[in-house]
Amino acid sequence: MSILTDRLREQLRERFAERLRDPVQLTLFTRPGSGRLILPSGLGCPTCEDAKQMAEDLAAAAPERIRLDVVDVSGGGAGGVEVPTLTVGVPDQEPRIRWQGLPAGFEFATVVDAIERVSTGAHDLSPASLQGLAAAREPVEIMVFATPG
Numbered sequence: 001m002s003i004l005t006d007r008l009r010e011q012l013r014e015r016f017a018e019r020l021r022d023p024v025q026l027t028l029f030t031r032p033g034s035g036r037l038i039l040p041s042g043l044g045c046p047t048c049e050d051a052k053q054m055a056e057d058l059a060a061a062a063p064e065r066i067r068l069d070v071v072d073v074s075g076g077g078a079g080g081v082e083v084p085t086l087t088v089g090v091p092d093q094e095p096r097i098r099w100q101g102l103p104a105g106f107e108f109a110t111v112v113d114a115i116e117r118v119s120t121g122a123h124d125l126s127p128a129s130l131q132g133l134a135a136a137r138e139p140v141e142i143m144v145f146a147t148p149g
Contacts, residue, residue: 003053003104012061012112020065020119027069027095028055029085047102051084054104058115065119067091081132088114 002009030048052070059068073083082100088111089095099117103111117123125133133140 001064002057003050004057009057009061012058015112016062016065016115018033020062022029022065022119022121023091024066024089024115024118025069025087025089025093025095026055026059026066026115027071027087027089028052029071029083029087031074031083045083048084050104051086051102054102054108055086058111066115075101084110088118090118110146 004012007094028051030052031045032048032052055068055070059066071081084100084102086099086103087095088097097114099107104133
């Protein structure tokens with residue numbers, strides 16, 4: 001079952017066909033089998049199946065450009081990653097973009113934008129921003145928090 005409508009999946013196929021250039025790696029960290037149950041101590045994952053369906057739809061929109069790996073964190077081998085977590089990056093490199101939780105609603109557009117930017121290398125930063133970043137002497141981590149409210 002798909003989480004995206006047929007119309008949206010077709011729009012993604014068309015958009016990615018014209019905008020994607022280089023391969024993109026999606027990785028979804030999930031805990032399958034817990035359904036919509038919210039169990040004690042964070043054991044459940046009520047949105048993992050929806051996140052998996054969404055990630056599969058994204059990858060299916062451009063299978064020649066988007067690779068999806070789904071990582072089951074049930075065995076504890078993912079270093080304490082919260083689930084669901086979706087990462088977007090260049091294949092064979094550490095991903096630098098990640099969403100914790102289901103990137104649905106307004107966040108879905110940012111996932112599509114990130115896939116396109118990773119594929120093309122576009123950043124749209126102003127010259128002033130690039131100068132500021134070039135002046136940084138230590139690694140910089142930028143976090144963006146979004147809430148529907």
